Amino acid sequence: MVERIEDLNLPNAVIARLIKEALPDGANVSKEARAAIARAASVFTIFVTSSSTALAHKQNHKTITAKDIMQTLTELDFESFVPSLSQDLEVYRKVVKDKKDSKASKKDASGAADVSASGSGATEEAL
């Protein structure tokens, strides 16, 4: 849950890095401009959320899915994000699945609770 109001801001350092990566070398961003972009990003998040909530309601479901987000982005004129997002989502699904699979196989193998925390380091120690 949200404990402090700052928890609703996006982290400044990450925003700064994202901006820097997008701009050509040698370009800089003033503090005020960075704050404006950060605020715009927060507003964008809320905008996309409320639009996809509306979309989900219209289709009589309550849970917002990635598909709703994609559809919303298209409706809001951000369809240029969709191809890249679909790729990222595929990677995400794969990573989540791999994680699940490896967790399950590790559980079968040893049953130790700490394997997920330290990976192969733990197996070496065990040997």
Place this chain on the structure above:
Amino acid sequence: MASEDIFQTEYSEEPELEVEQRMETEPLDAAEAEDETEDVNPTEDTTPPENAAAEKPVATKSAADHEPEAKLTQLPLGRVRNIMKLDPDMHVATHEAVFAVTKAVELFIASLARESYTYTAQSKKKTVQKRDVELAISAVDSLMFLDGAMNF
């Protein structure tokens, strides 16, 4: 129209960025720390890449499946979810939906930065000013939703 051109340049470079980012994060952060105040809370984004880098020599393969979120998105998923929860009508969003929004926000930041920079470059400057961001917002149709939401 104009907006699409700029917004479209993104995705070709995204996948490599993720990979590169792992390697670049540390030198980049060091450089950032030198140049200004943007690292007010450096722990927040330096820790995950360091962990990943530390794990890598030990377990190259399994490092990949330990912290998927840390590698796939730069912005924290939890923070984005909190912002999404501000919408009183939102009941449940799947993890994938939160991930999609997070990625979309990252793309959004990059496009807005690039769009703003065109105005910076037009006035033969190197530093993006707030004015450039405002000009970008009023010039691009799809950014209309930001009008009036920015002055607080």
